[in-house]
Amino acid sequence: MNKKILLFDGLSIANRAFYGIPLLTNKEGRYTNAVYGFLNIMLSIIEKEKPDLVGVAFDVSAPTFRHIQCEDYKGTRKGMPQELREQIPLLKTVLRAMNIHMMEKEGFEADDLLGTLAKSGERDGYRMVVVSGDRDLLQITSETIELKIPKTKQQGTEIESYYAKDVEAKYEVTPLEFIDVKGLMGDASDNIKGVPGVGEKTAVKLIKTYGSIENLYEHIDEITQKKLKENLVTYKDQALESKMLATIVCDVPLEYTWDEFNLDLTLTEEAEELMKNLEFKKIIARLPRASANKPVEQVEVHTFNGLEEVTGGQVCAMTYAYEADTLELGLAFNSKVGRLSFNLTNTEEVQTLQNFFGNEEGLKVIHDSKQLRHILYPYHIEIKGQVFDTFIAAYLIEPTNETYEISEIADRFLGVQNVESTEGLLGKGKSMKAWLTLEDEVRIKFLTERAHVLDAAYAVLKKEIEDNQMEELFYNIEMPLVKVLFDMEVEGIKVDVEKLKAYGKELDALIENVAEKVYAAAGEAFNINSPKQLGVILFEKMDIPAVKKTKTGYSTAAEVLEKLKDGYPIVEDILAYRQYTKLKSTYVDGLLSVMTDEHKIHSSFNQTITATGRISSTEPNLQNIPIKLEMGKRIRELFIPSSEDYIFLDADYSQIELRVLASLADDQKLINAFNQNIDIHTLTASEVFHVPFEEVTPLERSNAKAVNFGIVYGIGAFSLSEDLKITQKEAAAYIEGYFEKYPKIKDYLDGCVSFARDHGYVQTIFNRKRDIPEINAKNFNLREFGKRKAMNTPIQGTAADIIKLAMVNVHRALQEEGLRSKVILTVHDELLLEVYKPEQEQVAKLLKEKMEQAVDLKVTLSVDVHSGSNWLAAK
DNA sequence: GGAGTGTGCAA
DNA sequence: TATTGCACACTCC
Numbered sequence: 001m002n003k004k005i006l007l008f009d010g011l012s013i014a015n016r017a018f019y020g021i022p023l024l025t026n027k028e029g030r031y032t033n034a035v036y037g038f039l040n041i042m043l044s045i046i047e048k049e050k051p052d053l054v055g056v057a058f059d060v061s062a063p064t065f066r067h068i069q070c071e072d073y074k075g076t077r078k079g080m081p082q083e084l085r086e087q088i089p090l091l092k093t094v095l096r097a098m099n100i101h102m103m104e105k106e107g108f109e110a111d112d113l114l115g116t117l118a119k120s121g122e123r124d125g126y127r128m129v130v131v132s133g134d135r136d137l138l139q140i141t142s143e144t145i146e147l148k149i150p151k152t153k154q155q156g157t158e159i160e161s162y163y164a165k166d167v168e169a170k171y172e173v174t175p176l177e178f179i180d181v182k183g184l185m186g187d188a189s190d191n192i193k194g195v196p197g198v199g200e201k202t203a204v205k206l207i208k209t210y211g212s213i214e215n216l217y218e219h220i221d222e223i224t225q226k227k228l229k230e231n232l233v234t235y236k237d238q239a240l241e242s243k244m245l246a247t248i249v250c251d252v253p254l255e256y257t258w259d260e261f262n263l264d265l266t267l268t269e270e271a272e273e274l275m276k277n278l279e280f281k282k283i284i285a286r287l288p289r290a291s292a293n294k295p296v297e298q299v300e301v302h303t304f305n306g307l308e309e310v311t312g313g314q315v316c317a318m319t320y321a322y323e324a325d326t327l328e329l330g331l332a333f334n335s336k337v338g339r340l341s342f343n344l345t346n347t348e349e350v351q352t353l354q355n356f357f358g359n360e361e362g363l364k365v366i367h368d369s370k371q372l373r374h375i376l377y378p379y380h381i382e383i384k385g386q387v388f389d390t391f392i393a394a395y396l397i398e399p400t401n402e403t404y405e406i407s408e409i410a411d412r413f414l415g416v417q418n419v420e421s422t423e424g425l426l427g428k429g430k431s432m433k434a435w436l437t438l439e440d441e442v443r444i445k446f447l448t449e450r451a452h453v454l455d456a457a458y459a460v461l462k463k464e465i466e467d468n469q470m471e472e473l474f475y476n477i478e479m480p481l482v483k484v485l486f487d488m489e490v491e492g493i494k495v496d497v498e499k500l501k502a503y504g505k506e507l508d509a510l511i512e513n514v515a516e517k518v519y520a521a522a523g524e525a526f527n528i529n530s531p532k533q534l535g536v537i538l539f540e541k542m543d544i545p546a547v548k549k550t551k552t553g554y555s556t557a558a559e560v561l562e563k564l565k566d567g568y569p570i571v572e573d574i575l576a577y578r579q580y581t582k583l584k585s586t587y588v589d590g591l592l593s594v595m596t597d598e599h600k601i602h603s604s605f606n607q608t609i610t611a612t613g614r615i616s617s618t619e620p621n622l623q624n625i626p627i628k629l630e631m632g633k634r635i636r637e638l639f640i641p642s643s644e645d646y647i648f649l650d651a652d653y654s655q656i657e658l659r660v661l662a663s664l665a666d667d668q669k670l671i672n673a674f675n676q677n678i679d680i681h682t683l684t685a686s687e688v689f690h691v692p693f694e695e696v697t698p699l700e701r702s703n704a705k706a707v708n709f710g711i712v713y714g715i716g717a718f719s720l721s722e723d724l725k726i727t728q729k730e731a732a733a734y735i736e737g738y739f740e741k742y743p744k745i746k747d748y749l750d751g752c753v754s755f756a757r758d759h760g761y762v763q764t765i766f767n768r769k770r771d772i773p774e775i776n777a778k779n780f781n782l783r784e785f786g787k788r789k790a791m792n793t794p795i796q797g798t799a800a801d802i803i804k805l806a807m808v809n810v811h812r813a814l815q816e817e818g819l820r821s822k823v824i825l826t827v828h829d830e831l832l833l834e835v836y837k838p839e840q841e842q843v844a845k846l847l848k849e850k851m852e853q854a855v856d857l858k859v860t861l862s863v864d865v866h867s868g869s870n871w872l873a874a875k
Numbered sequence: 876g877g878a879g880t881g882t883g884c885a886a
Numbered sequence: 887t888a889t890t891g892c893a894c895a896c897t898c899c
Contacts, residue, residue, distance in 0.1 A: 529895055531881055550881070552897095557882065582883060585894055612890060614886085621892045624885035632884080657886090657889095713888035720888080784887085792889045796886095800890095828886040828890085 002144075005121045005261060006051035009110050009132030010058040010102070014038045014091055016133045016150060018084045026279045029779030034087040035094055039283050041150050042100075045131055045159070046265070053126075053261035055101040055117065057110040058092070064109050066245050094278075097271035101261045108252050115140045115248035124258070136187075138167050139178045140248055173207055180213045183243030192242045195235045197228065213243050277773070285417060303338040304331075307352055312361025317455035319367065319406065319447050322375045323432045327353070330447025332455035337448040344379050353381050360385040365458045367391050367406055367450075370607070373486045390454050392478050393461040395608035396470055399770055404608055410453045413460040419453055420446055473766040477805050478607065484811040484823065485605040485615070491834070492600035493622070493824050494642045495591060503634060504588040511580045514573050521570035528577050531556045544568055579631060587626065587635045594620050600642070605826065612793050613768045613800035615826055623827045627875070639871035641834050647867055649821075649840070650874035651847045652830035654862040655680055656799045657712050663857040664765075664794060665748030669741075674859045681705040687741040688734055707734050711745065712795055714788030749791045756790035764797035765855070766805075802861070803829060806854040813846050832871065840867065 017037020024033040046054065095102055103113055111134065118128045118140050128145040130137055141147050141164045149160040167175050184203035186194025198206075210216040217236060223229040232239070267287040275284050310316050316333040325344045331337065342349045357364075357376065364383065366372055368391040373383055394404045398412070407421035425446055426434045435443070465474050519525045522541065526533045535554035539546040547563055548555040558575060565571040594601055601620060609616040617623045625639070626632025641648055653659075658680060662670035673683050685696040685704035696704075703724055710720050721731035739746040756762050756775045763769045770793045775786035807823060810831065814821055821843045825832035831851070835843045844865050851863040868874030 527896080529882095530897085531895095532897075552880065555881085578883080582894085586884075586892095590893070610890060614890060616891055618892065621885080624883090624892065626884065628884090652886095710888055713890095715888050718887040722887080781887085788888065796889060799886095830886080 002125055002127050003052040004049060004127045004129060005053040005055070005117075005258070006046065006049055007114050007117055007128065007130045008042060008054070008056040009114060009130070009134060009137070010038075010056045010091070011088070011110060012133040013041055013131060013150065014088065015080070015084065017041060018087070023083060025779070026277065027777075027782075028277075028773050029777035029782045030090070030278070031083045031087055032090075032278050032280070034084055035091045035278065036280060036283070038091055039094070039280065041131075043265075043283070043286055045129075045148065045150075046263070049129055051129065051263065053101075053258055054263045055103060055261045056095060057113040057117075058088075058102060058104040059110045060104050060106045060108070063107075064112075065107055065249075066109070090278075094271065094274055097268055097274050099264060099268065103254070103256070105252060105254065108249065111136060112249040112252050113254070115250040116252040116254060118145045119250045121258075126258075136182070136246065136248065138162055138171070139175045139246075140250065141167055141175045172204055177207045177211065179247050180207045180211075180216075180243060182246040183213050183239055186242055187246065190245070192245050193235075193238050194242045195231050195239050197231045202228065213239055302336045304336050305338075307340065307356040309336075310356065310362075312359060315363045315365060315455070315458065317365035317451050317458060319450040319454065320372055320375065321432065321435050321443070321447060323435045326436060327375065328443060328447060330444075330449075330451035332448070332451040337452050337455075339444045339447045339451075350379050350381065353379070357381050357383045362386075363388055365390060365454050367404075367409075367454055370482050370486045370489075373483075374489070377490065387479065387482070388458060388462070389479060389482060390457055390461055391608055392482065393465060393474060394457075396474055396478065396768065397461065397464045397468065399608075399613070399768070400611045406450045406453055409457050409461075413457050413464075414453065416453070419449060468769060469767045470769075473768055473801070477766065477801065477808060480808045480812070481804050482607065484807050485607060487811070487822065488605060488824055488826070489602055491822050491824050492596070492602035493832075493834075494598075494600050494640050495595060496638045496640055497592070497595060497599045500588060500592060500635075500638050503638070504584060504592070507580050507584040507588060511577065511584065514577045514580065517573045518570055518577060521573070528574060529581065534574070538568075538570075538574075542568070542570070544571075579629070583626070583631060583635065587632075590620055591635075603825075610800075611770055611789075612796040613764065613804070614796065614828055615800075615804070622825055625871070627872075633872055636872040636875075637870050640869065645837055646821075646834050647837055647840060647869060648871060648874040649833045649835045649844055649847060649865055649867050650830060650871070651833070651851055651863050651865045652875075653799075653803065653851065654864055656802065656829045656861065657795050658708055659857070659859045659861060660798045660802070661712060661745065661748070661795050663859045664798065665742075665744045666858060667742050667744040667748075670745075671859045674862075677862065681708060684708055684738070688737040703734070707738055710735070711738065711749075712792060714749070714791035752790045752794055753787045756786070762790050762793050764794055764801050766798075766801040768797050768801060770797065799829065802854050803831070803851075806851040807831065809850040809854060810847055813850055814843070817842075817846070819843060832874070835867075 014034045014037075017040070018034035021033040021037045023031060024036060026032055092102060104110070105113060114130050114132065114137060118130055121128045122142060122144050129148060130140065130145065131148045131150065133149060135149070137147050141162050143164060145163070147162045149162070151158045151160065162170075164175050167173070167178060171178060171181070173181055181200070181203045182192065182194070184195050184198045184206060185200050186192045206216055210219060216232070220229065220232060223232065265287050267284065271287075272284060310331065310333055314333050316331060318332075319330040321328045327342045327344055328339060329342070330339045342353060344350055353376070358381075363386045365388045366383075367389065369383065369387050369389045376383065390409060391404050394401070394409050394413070401408070405421050407419040407424070410416040410419040425438070425442075426432070465471060515528060518528055522537045526537055528534055532553055534556045538544045538556065539554045544564060546554045547560050548557075558578065561571050561575055565575065591601060596602065601622070603617045603622045604619055606616045606618060625636050627636060655674070658670070659674050662674055670680070673680060681701050681704045682693060682696045684707060685691070685700040686693040688704060688707065689696075689700050691700065706720065706723050710723070715735065717728045717732035717735060720734060721728045724731065752762055753775070756772045760773060760775070761769045761771045770789070772786050772789050772793075774782045775790060777783040777786060803826065807826060811823055814823075819839050819842070820836040821839050822834050823831055824834050831847070833843065833847065844867070848863050848865050852861045854861070866874050
């Protein structure tokens with residue numbers, strides 16, 4: 001079989017792709033649909049046709065010989081939309097990175113290059129396949145030159161294929177005659193005029209009879225239709241010019257060798273980077289890679305027999321699977337891998353595991369060591385010695401990923417794609433129940449492969465940690481914190497269940513009562529919880545003026561209802577209904593649903609979720625327990641120490657984010673104020689509103705407080721005006737006034753934005769990093785959001801670093817001093833401890849000291865410690 | 876039953 | 887058109 005050459009019409013296919021796919025953008029707001037679609041079409045055809053050589057032809061923006069000879073040529077054609085235009089250079093960059101051969105030639109169109117190459121390839125004995133959306137190219141088809149026209153359809157792409165015989169079958173003329181047909185009928189899209197009054201039917205008939213335009217004019221007298229003949233005669237020059245314009249030049253002077261068209265789709269590093277940025281995950285997955293080193297297959301693997309082989313001093317990577325008293329470990333160390341299964345009801349096996357995990361020697365590489373601790377805990381197996389948690393390391397390096405599955409770590413850090421994921425193995429949404437039903441071989445492969453991945457990933461992650469100067473953050477803060485969080489999760493927090501249930505009943509009565517009032521006012525019963533139904537009742541049936549809309553209908557949010565409640569009593573009842581049902585469903589029922597028999601709640605404290613470094617809390621979220629309103633406070637009141645011998649100590653940082661900001665910005669005025677414990681909101685009010693410190697009114701202070709808050713978030717005048725219910729102009733004046741009084745703050749925040757622009761990320765004092773790719777986006781909203789992240793992240797993130805370090809230090813001090821008191825909760829700038837009463841004084845001192853001395857900033861940190869018999873009382 | 880939306884709670 | 891989260895109810899597929 002002859003070799004096959006595939007030639008693409010670059011712009012034409014990009015154009016098809018652009019209009020066939022919705023306007024996609026990447027995180028930076030860059031349009032990507034035409035590039036994405038082009039690659040899809042190109043790869044599909046390459047995969048199907050398996051060509052030996054490939055090339056892509058482009059038009060050059062300079063005028064072609066056709067423009068020079070005929071100034072109307074393509075005169076009616078509209079320029080391409082900007083969204084497409086800007087993708088063309090991007091497409092070329094991507095193709096270049098993929099080493100796909102491209103060609104263009106000044107003075108000629110892509111059609112001419114394609115025609116020239118097709119004919120030349122044919123002469124050299126190749127089978128030629130030209131891919132274009134342009135039917136003009138039908139004229140170059142032959143027995144060995146095929147034209148493929150992709151049609152972007154709803155599902156997938158359908159491709160029409162033409163050889164010369166297909167052209168004849170469909171159009172009744174040969175490919176060459178096709179040119180003459182077009183010369184006579186013209187082509188509106190290219191502004192080729194042809195002969196007036198001659199359409200496709202007549203043109204085909206004439207050319208079928210006479211073979212060409214020239215021959216037609218030789219026999220012009222044979223035309224019997226008077227009008228047709230008249231037009232042909234009148235527009236003879238135009239017909240000949242049209243033919244010239246429609247003729248694809250097949251002898252463009254080109255210098256090339258077919259070697260240049262060699263095809264190697266192996267993903268280059270450059271192409272991978274580019275496609276990652278463009279978020280072409282499916283395309284990346286489709287391409288073969290150079291670095292595909294499958295760890296398990298590549299390394300010589302010696303299986304081992306028992307845990308005793310893992311002796312001290314070595315790095316041992318492990319994965320685990322647990323289901324109903326059966327623990328299976330996949331281990332990788334010293335070029336050995338293996339999998340061992342343990343029956344945890346057997347005391348000898350438990351002893352083996354206790355020895356193994358209790359060994360202080362060596363380094364244990366574990367993915368999600370907190371979870372493994374939970375698995376081992378009921379069997380009194382404790383993990384000792386140094387742990388390198390790949391879950392945490394991967395998060396520090398890329399804190400905005402959605403998940404950190406081992407299979408993704410293999411992909412991202414080792415360039416290995418085909419590692420089985422838990423979800424892939426067990427099926428979506430399945431629990432570990434299915435694990436033990438799998439074949440032994442499957443389980444062995446799964447665990448050993450993943451252990452091997454961690455073994456290899458360890459070196460890469462370790463180096464990344466070092467390259468990013470995150471050693472202190474990782475080894476001294478995040479890793480020790482894992483154990484702190486584990487202990488907090490195990491300890492849990494006690495809730496007065498009886499009182500919680502009683503409160504639930506109380507709420508039920510209130511809800512029923514207020515619902516009746518709402519139904520009476522509405523004139524019918526409906527679901528108040530449904531924003532849709534509520535919107536209809538309020539804004540249609542009752543004709544209350546709608547203030548704001550959401551993308552699906554009327555907004556019924558509290559801020560909207562607040563504005564309406566004076567004129568419409570029903571609105572106040574709806575707000576009350578919302579408040580009561582919120583408390584009942586989220587807090588009373590929600591908390592009861594996760595309560596243990598010991599009346600305890602064990603939340604999960606997640607260390608790999610937030611973009612800024614904060615800890616998050618789930619099942620339940622204990623970081624959003626109500627505090628502001630009286631009704632809500634009653635929930636907080638029900639969180640109590642686990643026994644009479646204990647009391648709560650609650651410690652919270654005073655204005656930690658503003659202090660961090662003052663320190664980072666090196667603003668002496670703010671630093672002095674904080675160091676002298678001056679009320680910061682009063683100071684801001686005095687500065688911004690030009691009133692003496694002593695004369696600041698409560699309203700002024702509260703407004704200044706809102707300004708201070710806003711500064712930390714990268715506020716705009718609009719939002720501040722909404723918040724304070726003032727005009728945008730006034731709000732803008734506040735912000736301007738603030739920056740005038742604190743110019744260093746402004747410099748600092750601007751500096752954050754420009755740092756992000758230059759580096760693509762921002763960082764905290766402990767070098768915690770967050771990528772902000774959208775900082776250079778073209779889309780205004782996206783870019784502005786990026787700026788706010790750039791301003792807020794170093795502040796919020798540094799505060800997170802500080803409290804995390806404080807938690808580690810407090811936890812360590814409690815252990816070292818042999819105290820019974822325990823940290824049980826963290827809420828971003830607050831720690832809640834359950835304190836053994838005899839230790840109260842000592843712990844209060846220790847707590848305040850460790851928190852205030854966690855780091856050395858330009859500003860002092862101040863911690864308030866309160867005690868109480870419940871969480872509310874301790875605030 | 877899962878995904879998306881609206882809503883509301885916290886720092 | 888202010889940062890970071892999580893959870894609930896409803897709606898639609």
